[in-house]
Amino acid sequence: MNVLQLTTKAEATYVTNQVRALADLGVESDVVEVPNGSGSDGRSPLDYVRFCRVVRDELSADHDLVHANFGLTIPGAIAQRRVPVVTSLVGTDLMGRYGGATKQLTRFCDEVIVVNERMRELLPGDAHVIPYGIDVEMFRPTDRAAAREEVGWPMDRHCVLFPYNTERPVKNYPLAKRVVEAASERLGEKIELRTITGLDYAVIPTYMNAADALLLTSHREGSPSTVKEALACNTPVVSTPVGDVPERISGVEHSATGESVDELAAALCDAVTADGRPNGRDAVRDVSLERMGGRILDVYERAVEGEAPTVDGSIRRASAD
Numbered sequence: 001m002n003v004l005q006l007t008t009k010a011e012a013t014y015v016t017n018q019v020r021a022l023a024d025l026g027v028e029s030d031v032v033e034v035p036n037g038s039g040s041d042g043r044s045p046l047d048y049v050r051f052c053r054v055v056r057d058e059l060s061a062d063h064d065l066v067h068a069n070f071g072l073t074i075p076g077a078i079a080q081r082r083v084p085v086v087t088s089l090v091g092t093d094l095m096g097r098y099g100g101a102t103k104q105l106t107r108f109c110d111e112v113i114v115v116n117e118r119m120r121e122l123l124p125g126d127a128h129v130i131p132y133g134i135d136v137e138m139f140r141p142t143d144r145a146a147a148r149e150e151v152g153w154p155m156d157r158h159c160v161l162f163p164y165n166t167e168r169p170v171k172n173y174p175l176a177k178r179v180v181e182a183a184s185e186r187l188g189e190k191i192e193l194r195t196i197t198g199l200d201y202a203v204i205p206t207y208m209n210a211a212d213a214l215l216l217t218s219h220r221e222g223s224p225s226t227v228k229e230a231l232a233c234n235t236p237v238v239s240t241p242v243g244d245v246p247e248r249i250s251g252v253e254h255s256a257t258g259e260s261v262d263e264l265a266a267a268l269c270d271a272v273t274a275d276g277r278p279n280g281r282d283a284v285r286d287v288s289l290e291r292m293g294g295r296i297l298d299v300y301e302r303a304v305e306g307e308a309p310t311v312d313g314s315i316r317r318a319s320a321d
Helices: 013-023 045-058 071-078 099-108 117-122 144-151 173-187 201-210 225-232 245-249 261-272 280-287 289-305
Strands: 002-007 028-033 065-069 085-088 111-114 158-162 191-195 213-216 237-239
Touching: 002 013, 002 045, 002 071, 013 028, 013 065, 013 289, 028 045, 045 071, 065 071, 065 289, 071 085, 071 099, 085 099, 085 289, 111 289, 144 201, 158 173, 158 201, 158 261, 173 191, 173 213, 173 261, 201 225, 213 225, 213 261, 225 237, 225 245, 225 280, 237 245, 237 261, 245 280, 280 289
Parallel strands: 002 028, 002 065, 065 085, 085 111, 158 191, 158 213, 213 237
Antiparallel strands: none
């Protein structure tokens, strides 16, 4: 099978991991990124309209389907009527500024993939829930002292990892700072909040293993890979109850969600003082890259075997998994 993959960021980890997982199953992917344009944030609505022509030019007779990764790429995918369309929604595209438009655009897609159950409930039709997969061989437990020495963190303090861009409002870094301050006061000793962004992906497992806990304070998420990557390293996770995080950490020792500063601080104190590492790795065995790739390929096959969508949006939609 040959797939034309549409994305807003070709080098995004979730895209490259997906392409790699599918390649292992014999799926060839050609990745096309929405070009940067005239908008203040890099792209304007007009740029996405122009992308429709780019997709038509890139689509060849060898392609079996188009996969629109992110809601705003759907118009480019459905602008052609030759092959079926699969879309994957990541979270912000359905729950953010353009969520209403995204919801309506899914009616013109043969198959829809979302990353958590809540997103499926927001859609007018059925969808497949397929969380992002992670490389469980790359993300695995290693010696914390050795990892901490490698990243240059102090050995005599609790260090909490916030692996996000602190300038992104949705990640809510101010809340993370308040939580760590409250946890330090509760514990009676300083807890250091360590932030990383823009690093080579290959070094992220070392930071995950160096941390006493991962802290996520986002306003909203879909299926954050960082949470699953931390769990695969047996690093505790403390988070707001967003996306599929509550499901992921259910039953994992010293990992918890909370909505208030006090709840999150109490959970963070428990996480950083835990005796030994939790059983997080057991909780992510079902979200390996291999598992994700196989489930996406199943969706592709359903789309190819079904009828192409019509312009009025009356399509065959598979039953949800």
